[in-house]
Amino acid sequence: MITNPVASPTAVARQWFLARSDLDALIQALRKAGRTVIGPTVRDGAIVNDEIQSAADLPAGVRDEQSAGQYRLAERADERVFGYTVGPTPWKRFTFPPILPIATAHRSGSFGFEQPKTVAPQLAFLGVRACEIAALGMQDRVFLGSPFTDEDFRARRKAALIVAVQCTTSSSTCFCSSMGTGPEVRTGYDILLTEIDEGFVIQAGSPAGAAIVAHLPTRQPTHAETGAAVDVVEAVRTQIGETLPIAGIDQRLKRQLDNPRWGVVAERCVECGNCTMSCPTCFCTSVTERSDMEGRISVTERLWDSCFDINFAKVAGGDFRARPRDRYRQWLTHKFSSWMDQFGSFGCVGCGRCITWCPVRIDVREELQAIAPVIQPIERPVAVEPVAASPGSYSIARLASVREETGDTTTLSLTDLDPAFLSGRPGQFVMVALPAFPAVPISISRFRANGIDLTIRAVGATSTALANLHPGAKVGLRGPLGTFWPIEDAYGRHAMVVAGGVGLAPLRGLVEALVANRDRFESVSLYYGSRTPEDQLFSDDLVAWSASKAIDVAVTVDRAGPEWKGRVGVVTTLFDMMSCDCSKITAFVVGPERMMQASVQSLISKGVPTERINVSLERHMECGIGLCGHCQTGPYFVCKDGPVFRLSELGDLYAREGI
Amino acid sequence: MASTGKAVRPRVAVAKFASCDGCQLTLLDLEDQLLEIVSRFDVVEFPEATSHHSPGPYDVVFVEGSISAPEHLDQIKALRKQARVLVTIGACATAGGIQALRNWADHDAYRAAVYEHPEWVESLAMATAVSDHVKVDAELRGCPIDGGQLLELLTSVLVGRRPQIREEVVCRECKRKGIVCMVVASGEACMGPVTNSGCNALCPTYGRGCYGCFGPRTGANAKSWSAGLMRSGRPPEEVWRLFAGFTGYAEPFRSVLTELGKAKG
Ligand SMILES: Cc1cc2nc3c(=O)[nH]c(=O)nc-3n(C[C@H](O)[C@H](O)[C@H](O)COP(=O)(O)OP(=O)(O)OC[C@H]3O[C@@H](n4cnc5c(N)ncnc54)[C@H](O)[C@@H]3O)c2cc1C
Ligand code: SF4
Ligand code: SF4
Ligand code: SF4
Ligand code: SF4
Ligand code: FES
Numbered sequence A: 001m002i003t004n005p006v007a008s009p010t011a012v013a014r015q016w017f018l019a020r021s022d023l024d025a026l027i028q029a030l031r032k033a034g035r036t037v038i039g040p041t042v043r044d045g046a047i048v049n050d051e052i053q054s055a056a057d058l059p060a061g062v063r064d065e066q067s068a069g070q071y072r073l074a075e076r077a078d079e080r081v082f083g084y085t086v087g088p089t090p091w092k093r094f095t096f097p098p099i100l101p102i103a104t105a106h107r108s109g110s111f112g113f114e115q116p117k118t119v120a121p122q123l124a125f126l127g128v129r130a131c132e133i134a135a136l137g138m139q140d141r142v143f144l145g146s147p148f149t150d151e152d153f154r155a156r157r158k159a160a161l162i163v164a165v166q167c168t169t170s171s172s173t174c175f176c177s178s179m180g181t182g183p184e185v186r187t188g189y190d191i192l193l194t195e196i197d198e199g200f201v202i203q204a205g206s207p208a209g210a211a212i213v214a215h216l217p218t219r220q221p222t223h224a225e226t227g228a229a230v231d232v233v234e235a236v237r238t239q240i241g242e243t244l245p246i247a248g249i250d251q252r253l254k255r256q257l258d259n260p261r262w263g264v265v266a267e268r269c270v271e272c273g274n275c276t277m278s279c280p281t282c283f284c285t286s287v288t289e290r291s292d293m294e295g296r297i298s299v300t301e302r303l304w305d306s307c308f309d310i311n312f313a314k315v316a317g318g319d320f321r322a323r324p325r326d327r328y329r330q331w332l333t334h335k336f337s338s339w340m341d342q343f344g345s346f347g348c349v350g351c352g353r354c355i356t357w358c359p360v361r362i363d364v365r366e367e368l369q370a371i372a373p374v375i376q377p378i379e380r381p382v383a384v385e386p387v388a389a390s391p392g393s394y395s396i397a398r399l400a401s402v403r404e405e406t407g408d409t410t411t412l413s414l415t416d417l418d419p420a421f422l423s424g425r426p427g428q429f430v431m432v433a434l435p436a437f438p439a440v441p442i443s444i445s446r447f448r449a450n451g452i453d454l455t456i457r458a459v460g461a462t463s464t465a466l467a468n469l470h471p472g473a474k475v476g477l478r479g480p481l482g483t484f485w486p487i488e489d490a491y492g493r494h495a496m497v498v499a500g501g502v503g504l505a506p507l508r509g510l511v512e513a514l515v516a517n518r519d520r521f522e523s524v525s526l527y528y529g530s531r532t533p534e535d536q537l538f539s540d541d542l543v544a545w546s547a548s549k550a551i552d553v554a555v556t557v558d559r560a561g562p563e564w565k566g567r568v569g570v571v572t573t574l575f576d577m578m579s580c581d582c583s584k585i586t587a588f589v590v591g592p593e594r595m596m597q598a599s600v601q602s603l604i605s606k607g608v609p610t611e612r613i614n615v616s617l618e619r620h621m622e623c624g625i626g627l628c629g630h631c632q633t634g635p636y637f638v639c640k641d642g643p644v645f646r647l648s649e650l651g652d653l654y655a656r657e658g659i
Numbered sequence B: 001m002a003s004t005g006k007a008v009r010p011r012v013a014v015a016k017f018a019s020c021d022g023c024q025l026t027l028l029d030l031e032d033q034l035l036e037i038v039s040r041f042d043v044v045e046f047p048e049a050t051s052h053h054s055p056g057p058y059d060v061v062f063v064e065g066s067i068s069a070p071e072h073l074d075q076i077k078a079l080r081k082q083a084r085v086l087v088t089i090g091a092c093a094t095a096g097g098i099q100a101l102r103n104w105a106d107h108d109a110y111r112a113a114v115y116e117h118p119e120w121v122e123s124l125a126m127a128t129a130v131s132d133h134v135k136v137d138a139e140l141r142g143c144p145i146d147g148g149q150l151l152e153l154l155t156s157v158l159v160g161r162r163p164q165i166r167e168e169v170v171c172r173e174c175k176r177k178g179i180v181c182m183v184v185a186s187g188e189a190c191m192g193p194v195t196n197s198g199c200n201a202l203c204p205t206y207g208r209g210c211y212g213c214f215g216p217r218t219g220a221n222a223k224s225w226s227a228g229l230m231r232s233g234r235p236p237e238e239v240w241r242l243f244a245g246f247t248g249y250a251e252p253f254r255s256v257l258t259e260l261g262k263a264k265g
Helices: A009-013 A020-032 A130-144 A151-158 A207-213 A223-240 A249-254 A261-268 A274-278 A324-343 A364-371 A461-467 A501-516 A539-548 A571-577 A593-605 A647-653 B022-029 B031-040 B070-082 B090-095 B098-104 B107-114 B147-159 B170-177 B182-186 B222-231 B236-243 B253-264
Strands: A016-019 A036-043 A046-051 A062-067 A070-075 A099-106 A112-114 A123-128 A160-165 A191-195 A199-204 A285-291 A297-304 A395-406 A409-415 A429-433 A440-448 A451-457 A474-481 A494-500 A523-530 A552-557 A585-590 A613-616 A644-646 B011-016 B042-045 B058-064 B083-089 B138-140
Touching: A016 A020, A020 A036, A020 A123, A020 A160, A020 A199, A020 A207, A046 A062, A046 A070, A070 B182, A123 A130, A130 A151, A130 A160, A130 A324, A151 A160, A160 A207, A191 A207, A191 A223, A199 A207, A199 A223, A249 A324, A249 A364, A261 A324, A261 A364, A261 A593, A261 B222, A274 B170, A285 B147, A297 B170, A324 A364, A395 A451, A409 A461, A409 A474, A429 A451, A440 A461, A440 A474, A440 A501, A451 A461, A451 A501, A494 A501, A494 A571, A494 A593, A501 A523, A501 A539, A501 A585, A501 A593, A523 A571, A539 A552, A552 A571, A571 A593, A585 A593, A593 A613, A613 A647, A644 A647, B011 B022, B022 B031, B022 B058, B022 B083, B022 B090, B022 B147, B031 B147, B058 B070, B058 B090, B070 B083, B083 B090, B083 B147, B090 B098, B090 B138, B138 B147, B222 B236, B222 B253, B236 B253
Parallel strands: A036 A123, A123 A160, A160 A191, A494 A523, A494 A585, A523 A552, A585 A613, B011 B042, B011 B058, B058 B083, B083 B138
Antiparallel strands: A016 A199, A036 A046, A062 A070, A099 A112, A099 A297, A191 A199, A285 A297, A395 A409, A395 A474, A409 A451, A429 A440, A429 A474, A440 A451, A613 A644
């Protein structure tokens, strides 16, 4: 029945106690009232909802174990009859039948279409959980909430009496608390049962429910019993926790329509549609015609269908969702984003059926977090307060030595500087100033006991002037600035450093830190690509690292002369040599923009989680302290919110044109 | 075609290549509709029911069986020329059938092992689907085909509508019937997620996994499903057997089998 969401105060206040041994009285009272009782019962290794004759059909002493792609029954230590969570049968099966004749047509003699009149069976749904009451409500909005209504649904919904049950346990797949639909049943029921040790605390939510309860051998519950009924629901709430950070996900998804992860999950998804068929809110259907051989009398049947169907969005000119990734995206964005626009709520109640019944174990919660993660206000542990942190101010350092790395790149070793610079962390940078030249951002390429190194490629005026300095010269410094490599993110994992060209400079300090703490990582590897062998930075270091065995070093060049014995090809070609479980990689990537994008794409496609891919962005910077506005990228000031970012923080800002 | 009267009954022929005749029999099994069918169609060529032969052209030719022997190559081309609409029926004609298992084996060795006089047996090294040789207008899948689908195809020819035959996986029918998925609830192997529907989830209804006899749904993600079956602990040999049944030579099952063949060595 579609009950008044706010039950009358007296009905709410009134509670009864029914002994477990008397539960059959409820079922028989419902049957006596002319209803067929649909409730949980064990069939084929699962607890399905089906017709039950008596309390003996209920799954007493049975519990379920659910995880992605797996469902098993087990024994309980007690005789509880509702000690499990939702099974494979969504209640929509009885209000929105999977196969339904919706019209007949004829053109022999007369011509016409007729709608069959629904004779809705008088049903009682026994054991409806909080998430499922919410799901019925969502289908109410879909089928009855607009000027165009589904009268078959209305008739069936009206004819069903809802006997709800509070959940007293949860499964790993449950996330009702995140979706705000459970675990507590609050409205939408005719009768509500809460199972405690000896029986049930009962409430009525409608006159029809109260009329049934009046026939039961109930008594007043004790304070201990009503208290236990409250506690048990609270315990479940704690047990589930908030597994999915849901706030704002509808908006976050809208910004992720191009996320490459859609393609990754679509490679696993077999498009069986079991998620949508098991989902208590999915409402899509297709029609098929049956007729006599001449097409004079026909019946239109409506079938449950799914947006995973390959013909679902086809028109004569082509298919609007031709690729599996398009279809997967339709499903997930509908449930968690566009449903909100259409019907004012999420299309998901968090029952977890789509997770349990997915044969390839796809968990929507994982996909949502990977595709549209909450962009945590980035905690920015400041390595050290930067010095000269105001416009126009610089701290002086002396150039101790100069080393030519390649034809156009030079390393400056600075000394006599403020000790703050020595406490910087790999990945940070400094603004370097010379009188009469605009200051430029340069990464710290090495921390030494008494100074820092800057490795500079002469690409223009300031960089050339810096590269041409002689030992003893002075420079102005502001820093150390920006975020640094989150080395802890690689503890216990495969640390993978990917560098292109001069991009090795901001990574050298990281490689040294990885080598120094080698035991903390499953493995450490460096993939380094440069244009030609002559453009390779830090050749001595590369040789020493290779020899140390602490780190696997693979290098490649884009083009080479005959004397080059190593690999030729872009850096991503090196990734094919990787033989580890890619989900356990933490990657650190710097290089020219194109190389970074290609590397990131490749890592994602191999299954490296986006929150474990760190990149350093090069943007135009003039102040380095969030005041000049040059470096903005979406919401970020790359100088202080970056330059090191987790890819998940960037979402599809990354590699997006024109941002 | 909508107003086809008896005078211009469409001429229907049923032709057979390498097959067991089970699909043709499905037509005869449509007992209740048989009289109506023959009153509306002129069934002129039907090896299983008559020995009467009548030359083409035909409006509809149902082809059963795979192309398996040297003479089939010319026969199917000739038949195509005589057919306005050519419909392949059954796993043999649509996918090569069980006999296509030899496509992965040493044909001569097989022949020598099975027949006393292998030199008397003329067969091609590969058993292939009819569509590998000529254009096919419609397919009825299954081993054997489903009578309801056959009736629908005949009806659609008369009415002039697109056959109401769905391109969807067996899981859809399974779910509509409310069957508990045995892959999830008991770890059983099932080809439902990659197999085209049409059988009304016959095998799952009787508590066993789908054999894949209706063949791959267009674009089925067979690669992921074979990985899924292996992830639940099945060795490549076993997954190979699951894909290699009646329709293993149809893509994308074929590619998966080739990959698995490499894996199991
Ligand atoms: C966080 C960060 C770390 C960096 N680390 C290094 C490093 O370790 N080694 C290194 O060689 N280079 C590094 N760079 C790049 C370096 O800042 C530029 O190459 C340098 O600013 C060029 O200045 P210029 O006066 O020599 O060139 P210009 O003659 O002014 O211009 C040459 C090119 O450099 C670009 N450019 C100019 N000014 C800036 C600026 N303020 N910020 C960014 N790009 C600019 C111009 O758009 C042009 O494409 C880093 C950049 C950033 C953002
Ligand atoms: S149940 Fe899993 S495999 Fe099937 S369509 Fe849904 S996500 Fe894809
Ligand atoms: S999307 Fe999944 S978890 Fe959400 S209501 Fe549907 S089946 Fe349940
Ligand atoms: S997720 Fe797909 S099947 Fe479910 S309601 Fe939305 S469009 Fe329909
Ligand atoms: S039993 Fe087989 S056909 Fe049925 S839903 Fe499960 S995988 Fe699909
Ligand atoms: S560099 Fe000035 S705001 Fe970032």
